[in-house]
Amino acid sequence: xxxxxxxxxxxxxxxxxxxxxxxxxxxxxxxxxxxxxxxxxxxxxxxxxxxxxxxxxxxxxxxxxxxxxxxxxxxxxxxxxxxxxxxxxxxxxxxxxxxxxxxxxxxxxxxxxxxxxxxxxxxxxxxxxxxxxxxxxxxxxxxxxxxxxxxxxxxxxxxx
Numbered sequence: 411x412x413x414x415x416x417x418x419x420x421x422x423x424x425x426x427x428x429x430x431x432x433x434x435x436x437x438x439x440x441x442x443x444x445x446x447x448x449x450x451x452x453x454x455x456x457x458x459x460x461x462x463x464x465x466x467x468x469x470x471x472x473x474x475x476x477x478x479x480x481x482x483x484x485x486x487x488x489x490x491x492x493x494x495x496x497x498x499x500x501x502x503x504x505x506x507x508x509x510x511x512x513x514x515x516x517x518x519x520x521x522x523x524x525x526x527x528x529x530x531x532x533x534x535x536x537x538x539x540x541x542x543x544x545x546x547x548x549x550x551x552x553x554x555x556x557x558x559x560x561x562x563x564x565x566x567x568x569x570x
Contacts, residue, residue, distance in 0.1 A: 439469060464496065488504075533556065
């Protein structure tokens with residue numbers, strides 16, 4: 411047996427004002443998207459903003475359905491929208507924010523496993539890292555230099 415150690419690094423910001431002006435704008439757009447989420451069942455709204463290499467910002471938010479689990483996460487709504495409108499795009503950054511109408515979300519909320527898988531395929535295919543920033547509705551923000559740092563030992567098309 412051989413044991414390996416997997417590590418990742420991230421930057422933590424105490425609040426949005428500590429971000430660069432570009433990152434602040436992207437997170438503000440994610441907040442804007444979050445406020446338009448359709449989450450009548452979970453009461454947990456998520457917004458996502460993607461920055462493409464052409465300067466466009468694509469927004470997405472979670473969309474729920476009474477026929478659980480037929481809804482969709484904000485991150486996949488945004489990445490698939492970007493992929494359909496800009497098929498040769500390169501995603502530079504992703505900002506994610508979450509809030510609840512039942513309690514204050516005061517710690518960073520990263521993407522779920524299904525979203526990590528989907529986003530990782532875009533990063534692998536474009537052969538460039540995607541920076542990811544995520545927060546709750548208030549408080550700290552986590553930033554990583556690559557989506558793949560959130561998904562070690564990822565599954566990709568090379569296995570197929």
